Amino acid sequence: MTVTLYNNSSAYNVLHKNFGQAIASVTATVKGSCSVDNPTLLINYQTAASFNYFYVSDWGRYYKVTNRMLVPGEHMMISGVSDPIASFAGSIAGLDVYAVRCEDLTARSPELADPAVPVESDMQLDKVTGDSVIGTGSGYIVLGVV
Amino acid sequence: MSITTDSYYDVIYNEEVVDRIGLSKTLDNYTNEEIASMTFCGTEFSLIKNISQREQGVTLLGWDLAKPFDVADGEHIGNGGKYILSPGISPYQYPNGMPFNVVWIAFEYGIAPPIHLNIHEGNASHCKIITEFDAPKYEYQLTAPMEVGGIGAASWNVDDAPLYTTPLYNHDGHDNTLVYRINDNVTTGSLAPNGGAVVPYMFTVVNDYFVLLLLCPYNNQWYSRGNGTGAPWIPDGAVTGGGGYINYDWETSFGASCNVATLAKLSFNGEAISFPYTWYYSENYNGNDWGAPLDCFGYNDLGEPIEVYFNGAPEDGWGSQRAVTLKTFCKNRDQIYKLIAGGGIKFKTDKVYKPIITDGWVTGYTDDMNTPSELDDWHGSTIHTVAPSPPSPPVPPTGDEDNNDPVSTTGAPFSSGLCHYYALTAGSVLLEHISDALGTWDIENTHKDLYKNLVSCKLIKPPAAIPTTGSAPFTIYGVKPQYEGADITLPVVTGNPDASFGPYTIDRKFGDFRDYAPYTRVSIFLPYCGWCDLPSHVVGRQVSVKYFTDIIAATCKAVVFCNNNIIAEAAGVIGLDIPFVADNVGAKMQAVTAGMIAALGGGIQLGAGIGTMVSTKSGNGAKAALSGASQYLSGYSQMAMAFNENTIEISGKNGDGCCLSGATNIIIKIVRPKKGAYTDAPYVPPGYGHNVGFVSQKQVKVSSVSGLLIADNVDTSGISGATEAERAEIKRVLETGLIVNAAPE
Numbered sequence: 001m002t003v004t005l006y007n008n009s010s011a012y013n014v015l016h017k018n019f020g021q022a023i024a025s026v027t028a029t030v031k032g033s034c035s036v037d038n039p040t041l042l043i044n045y046q047t048a049a050s051f052n053y054f055y056v057s058d059w060g061r062y063y064k065v066t067n068r069m070l071v072p073g074e075h076m077m078i079s080g081v082s083d084p085i086a087s088f089a090g091s092i093a094g095l096d097v098y099a100v101r102c103e104d105l106t107a108r109s110p111e112l113a114d115p116a117v118p119v120e121s122d123m124q125l126d127k128v129t130g131d132s133v134i135g136t137g138s139g140y141i142v143l144g145v146v
Numbered sequence: 147m148s149i150t151t152d153s154y155y156d157v158i159y160n161e162e163v164v165d166r167i168g169l170s171k172t173l174d175n176y177t178n179e180e181i182a183s184m185t186f187c188g189t190e191f192s193l194i195k196n197i198s199q200r201e202q203g204v205t206l207l208g209w210d211l212a213k214p215f216d217v218a219d220g221e222h223i224g225n226g227g228k229y230i231l232s233p234g235i236s237p238y239q240y241p242n243g244m245p246f247n248v249v250w251i252a253f254e255y256g257i258a259p260p261i262h263l264n265i266h267e268g269n270a271s272h273c274k275i276i277t278e279f280d281a282p283k284y285e286y287q288l289t290a291p292m293e294v295g296g297i298g299a300a301s302w303n304v305d306d307a308p309l310y311t312t313p314l315y316n317h318d319g320h321d322n323t324l325v326y327r328i329n330d331n332v333t334t335g336s337l338a339p340n341g342g343a344v345v346p347y348m349f350t351v352v353n354d355y356f357v358l359l360l361l362c363p364y365n366n367q368w369y370s371r372g373n374g375t376g377a378p379w380i381p382d383g384a385v386t387g388g389g390g391y392i393n394y395d396w397e398t399s400f401g402a403s404c405n406v407a408t409l410a411k412l413s414f415n416g417e418a419i420s421f422p423y424t425w426y427y428s429e430n431y432n433g434n435d436w437g438a439p440l441d442c443f444g445y446n447d448l449g450e451p452i453e454v455y456f457n458g459a460p461e462d463g464w465g466s467q468r469a470v471t472l473k474t475f476c477k478n479r480d481q482i483y484k485l486i487a488g489g490g491i492k493f494k495t496d497k498v499y500k501p502i503i504t505d506g507w508v509t510g511y512t513d514d515m516n517t518p519s520e521l522d523d524w525h526g527s528t529i530h531t532v533a534p535s536p537p538s539p540p541v542p543p544t545g546d547e548d549n550n551d552p553v554s555t556t557g558a559p560f561s562s563g564l565c566h567y568y569a570l571t572a573g574s575v576l577l578e579h580i581s582d583a584l585g586t587w588d589i590e591n592t593h594k595d596l597y598k599n600l601v602s603c604k605l606i607k608p609p610a611a612i613p614t615t616g617s618a619p620f621t622i623y624g625v626k627p628q629y630e631g632a633d634i635t636l637p638v639v640t641g642n643p644d645a646s647f648g649p650y651t652i653d654r655k656f657g658d659f660r661d662y663a664p665y666t667r668v669s670i671f672l673p674y675c676g677w678c679d680l681p682s683h684v685v686g687r688q689v690s691v692k693y694f695t696d697i698i699a700a701t702c703k704a705v706v707f708c709n710n711n712i713i714a715e716a717a718g719v720i721g722l723d724i725p726f727v728a729d730n731v732g733a734k735m736q737a738v739t740a741g742m743i744a745a746l747g748g749g750i751q752l753g754a755g756i757g758t759m760v761s762t763k764s765g766n767g768a769k770a771a772l773s774g775a776s777q778y779l780s781g782y783s784q785m786a787m788a789f790n791e792n793t794i795e796i797s798g799k800n801g802d803g804c805c806l807s808g809a810t811n812i813i814i815k816i817v818r819p820k821k822g823a824y825t826d827a828p829y830v831p832p833g834y835g836h837n838v839g840f841v842s843q844k845q846v847k848v849s850s851v852s853g854l855l856i857a858d859n860v861d862t863s864g865i866s867g868a869t870e871a872e873r874a875e876i877k878r879v880l881e882t883g884l885i886v887n888a889a890p891e
Contacts, residue, residue: 014885015848037871060867084872085879091865092876093849093889098860101839103853104886108840110658110828116838117830119665120819126655130812131647133609133673133693138572139721140612142639142697143580144565144602145622 001058003028003043005051008086012064015093017086023051031077039063040079046070054080062086565601567639567698568620569612572605579634580620583627599623604700606721609674609693610645614638642697647812648690655818656829661685666818672704673810674718680814684708691812695720839883848886855884 004025010017028041036059052065063080071077085092099107570576584596599622606612614637619626626633652668654661663682671677672691680689687708695702700721706714821829828840839854848855860880862873 011885013879013883014887016887016889018890037869082872082875084868084875085884088865088868088872088876089889091868092880092884093847093886095848095860095862095864095880096845097848097855097857097880099842099844099846099851099855100858101854101856102842102844102846102851103835103839103855104851105828105835105840107842107844107846107851108828109843110840111662112841112843113659114841117660117834118822119660120822122820122822123817124820126653126816126818128650128652128814128816130650130691130814132811133645133647134607134810135609137607139605139607140697141570141572141574141577141724142602142604142606142612142700142721143568143570143600143636144604144698145568146565146599146601 001028001030001041001056002026003041004055004057005045006053006055006062007051008053008064012083013085015085015089017053017062017083017089019053023047028056036061037082038066038079040067040077042071043076043078044074045076046074053083053086054078060087566621568636569606569614569639569697570636576634576636579629580627583620583629583634584622587625587627596622596625596627602698603724604697604721605724606697606700608643608645608695608697608720609647609702610643612637612639612643612697613641615640639697642695644692644694646690646692649688650690650812650814651688652685652814652816654686655821657827658829660819660829666816668817669815670706670714671809671811671813671815672706672716672718673812674702674720675704675716676718678704678706678714678716680706680708680714684713685816689713689814697721848880848884852886852888855880855886857881857884 002025005023006019007023008017008019024045024047026043026045028043031040031042034040039056041056053062054065055062062083064083065078065080067077067079069077102108584600587596616637617635618638619633620636628634655666660666661682662685666682666685668680668682668684669677670680670689670691674693689706689708692705692707693702694705697720700719700723702718702720704716704718705712824830834840836854839856846855857880860877862868862876862880865873865876868876
């Protein structure tokens with residue numbers, strides 16, 4: 001089984017993580033029973049500090065490294081936890097979802113109230129001055145007679 | 147036809163490129179039928195061809211690269227056979243729905259001799275082509291040498307920086323190509339050859355369309371506007387030895403000669419835009435069929451309203467600035483407007499209005515484009531110059547769904563036959579005449595008391611002039627009391643002085659929910675009535691006010707409209723009740739009577755002068771005691787004084803918002819939060835969108851947005867291959883905040 005080692009520089013909740021170039025592709029061996037979601041693998045690699053993610057092509061999944069243990073014989077025992085965001089990024093990108101909030105202005109609904117937006121307590125007064133309704137003349141005397 | 151460009155045109159026939167036309171290649175080798183389509187640098191466009199030497203004047207051509215249209219023949223375009231080439235200063239027309247903008251080069255005139263644009267020299271191949279390329283390509287075309295010509299040579303500047311000079315008077319017969327980029331401001335320089343005053347013209351190219359301006363004078367004929375104050379004219383017969391003179395003007399107009407309240411200018415966001423100036427060639431010219439008006443298309447590609455300034459009065463000279471009236475239209479993105487001078491103007495406000503032209507005259511406007519009009523085939527018709535009649539501004543509703551439409555009382559109360567009303571200018575001496583006449587009549591006719599027939603007397607300061615029907619003799623109880631032997635003529639009231647004001651635009655500040663309640667509050671001061679709160683949805687809209695008045699009660703109701711819907715109303719007082727009542731008169735008359743009785747009892751003879759007066763007034767020659775007469779006069783004076791005092795008495799009748807106090811103008815007050823330190827839309831702290839996210843509440847595809855996305859009730863069942871735990875994790879992340887970015891290349 002081949003495992004590709006990466007150094008991810010993106011946050012966990014980023015859809016398409018920045019793995020950069022693969023650090024190495026190494027042979028991995030399963031020791032005993034192994035969880036696909038939280039696997040522990042023996043790999044032929046000992047450069048400890050250079051990777052924090054690995055990809056198991058046979059399983060089609062990315063894993064965030066949770067533990068690395070050097071093993072004699074230039075081997076390393078690595079443990080990881082499945083990152084479904086990275087593993088299924090393409091499928092997630094195709095999902096239709098109901099967006100509650102969004103950074104993208106194209107999805108913004110500016111007319112909907114947003115209580116999180118800070119609103120200044122200080123007010124400004126704008127004025128529109130319209131037409132003069134009451135003239136400056138002396139007016140009329142209106143006499144009503146029978 | 148000579149198209150000058152350093153690009154190429156492909157001529158395609160039977161789906162094959164049969165020729166590629168490069169610089170200055172003539173297309174005259176092809177007939178209309180042979181040319182199936184053309185492409186410009188690989189993009190299909192439509193050909194406007196066959197501009198022959200017999201075409202006169204200016205032909206403005208262009209097309210939208212994205213929307214090619216067919217060529218029917220050399221003079222028609224589009225399936226509808228729209229006319230595009232014209233003799234003379236050519237009209238043009240494009241298929242309905244085609245976004246298109248026109249760039250029209252303006253040439254300035256000085257005093258005689260005007261600047262002459264000699265572009266032809268009798269050589270049919272020497273057309274002037276001004277090309278315009280769309281912005282993304284940033285292409286400059288400058289294929290012919292720009293030369294400083296002879297008389298009237300002038301600099302053309304782009305964005306106030308000299309680009310090149312071009313001969314406006316050119317004897318060398320070169321083709322000339324002027325090229326501008328989109329959004330260039332192009333101004334003519336000083337073009338007065340003889341020191342005449344010159345007003346530079348400026349236009350801004352606003353649309354991304356390919357435009358050609360072809361100037362093709364006909365056989366050395368002169369096209370001139372003479373001294374610049376009349377309509378353009380063409381001398382009969384060909385003029386030899388000179389050149390084709392084509393005169394333009396855009397910001398000025400021919401209003402002086404054709405009585406068209408023509409367009410003054412267009413602007414877009416406060417900037418002048420491409421030449422919408424359209425003018426009409428007078429039907430006075432009978433040497434050709436130039437009876438059709440010119441028109442102009444525009445296309446709103448930014449979603450801001452187009453502003454049209456209409457000249458309000460005929461101008462008296464070139465370049466003079468006149469009072470203008472501003473109207474806005476074509477308010478939405480992707481709308482097309484069309485302006486037609488001579489045949490009226492098709493406005494685009496809430497609707498498109500089509501001039502209904504019958505026998506050459508605009509008889510009305512309709513928003514039904516299927517209504518027949520000679521506009522449909524205006525090339526073949528002669529359309530007279532008429533003052534454009536824009537659609538009426540918004541008026542109060544007459545048949546909407548609400549049941550609170552105010553109804554004016556104008557008319558009915560004043561023609562009931564029971565009462566009638568006279569309107570005098572306050573302070574008029576006629577009031578004293580009435581007082582005198584009534585008092586005299588009552589004394590002479592003691593069995594009647596005309597004062598009791600005065601039912602009301604009010605001082606009114608209405609919002610408009612009180613409608614009257616001229617003057618008529620003052621009549622009360624069927625009697626016409628006279629003053630110094632003559633009838634007193636007074637204006638007779640026929641209606642209430644209702645008045646409309648506005649509309650007033652209430653601008654938005656934030657462009658979001660903060661423009662509305664509870665953050666923003668709007669109120670309006672209605673003179674006569676006081677302050678009145680308005681619903682905050684008026685922000686970003688227009689409001690207008692109509693006063694429905696009642697001069698019988700000296701009251702009014704101010705009704706505020708927004709989009710023809712009533713949104714507020716308030717009652718007010720427009721005048722003061724003058725307490726002129728029969729009781730006052732009765733008391734005074736009682737004093738008079740008592741005085742007369744006392745005088746008669748005293749047996750004192752009436753003095754000669756007074757006696758004459760009484761004799762004259764009573765007609766019975768009765769004698770009266772002098773003291774009685776004195777009392778009589780005293781009483782009469784008291785009565786008159788009472789009347790006069792009462793005319794100025796305003797005790798206790800005034801309420802808040804009375805017309806005699808407070809502001810006289812309508813004032814709309816908008817109280818809203820300050821923007822604080824955030825000076826740019828959307829006026830939130832930096833990083834707000836990324837860290838908090840804007841409210842969306844929309845269904846979106848994840849890949850269609852970027853940045854932070856917080857979703858609700860995410861359905862992950864469509865993700866195949868994931869375990870339940872993984873789907874739950876995906877759901878959790880989407881509902882707490884997923885950062886969407888583009889997939890790596």
